[in-house]
Amino acid sequence: MKRKIGPLLIVLLSIADLIVLVGMLLTLPTNATGGIIYSFDFLVVCLLAFSFSRRLKVSKHRKGFLFKYWYEIPGMIPIVVFALVAQGSDIPDGIITVGVMLRGLAMINAFKLSPNLEEKSKILGGHVLLQLFIIFFLTLIILTFLFYSAEHKTPNSQIKNMGDALWWTIQTTSTATFGPNPTTDVGRIVGTITMFVGVGITGTFISTLAAGLTKSRIKDTPNNENDPEQILKMRLAKGEITKEVFLELKRLISSEGKN
Template identity: 25%
Template structure:
């Protein structure tokens, strides 16, 4: 982030995803995982990297000075490159940088969250990634070795998670255990809630212009009433001055001595 850059909701969202990515990397490096679990975590890491690249590209395109922005944020670009092990550890620096910015711009972080558009999109993006990742991994760990299970690979779990959260429900993959069904219910409820927010957010685009038109009409009426009040005040002031002049004239006439009669 450039100096003086206002910390936005997307920046905070990227920090949350960076923390998730760091935890993901630690698990991949430090633990001896089954092949399918390893593949699943690599897929989630790649998905997060794509979001990092999109965010970096957007910020670079809208930056006033792209060269300066790239010099100050090259670590973000390096940390966003997927599938290369050494580059993944750059995300530790990315997280530390954002935490330092949060401390320095603490007074700007909360006002930035009042931006309804950015906050809504950032929240949905982070929530969607976390739900897909957590639910898919959970259903794989629960189901893959059960008798009669059809979710037996990481690819099956990812596909099931995407289909379930989108409430499409093809039915080609489904849980056979009670624990798996509980995970499914939670994911379905989360998906319905999430896409309900998205629907309301899209609907707001159609409602907002009408609200703006109504507000413009109200503002015009307020200005018209304000002008009328100013005209009335001006007329009242003129009448007051006329009355004062008449009063002064009458007072002067009464104070003059009457003329004396000549002998």
């Protein structure tokens, strides 16, 4: 129980940090408020980095650990880094939004606190499905930022902020393109790539999920080839024995099992 308190606290602080950062995007905080937000975010990042380094230290296979949990590294970049980079850009809100979205990768740690959820994730495809989701998530962030960069200054464009660009990217990924159309050549190229990515990842996701469910069903299905009762049922279905013989043999098998 005590071992779970530390990770649980980090997860709760990460959720609180993400909520605060999203609130910062929706409002225009003052310099003092922004400083408090950046300080709190930096504290949470330090806790995430400490937890990551501790798990890496106790791991027997550090290269394998880094390969398996590489996605946590971009999720530990302080938001103040993105704010500093945004100062020299004409799309500061887009750069900071990318940082906030990357912080969402830290939420994946919450699954490690629940053995039940972790076991179910293994049934549905486990590590492969998780890596597929992370790649899709990162691709979504990159395509959203590129589309926003290309469209936000165009007079006829309906993309006014990263929220509009994200909504458009999600629609295009799902091939439900009933949103605004791109007005620039770069925007159209990004849209084409987004549709191909959406179709490819959706197909891979479904096949991986189906394979995981099939494998789980096969694993959970008992091997009844040598079960006498199952053999009798098969012989009855084939007409090799009568129902009366089946019931009599079943009674004898049951009585032997009790003895």
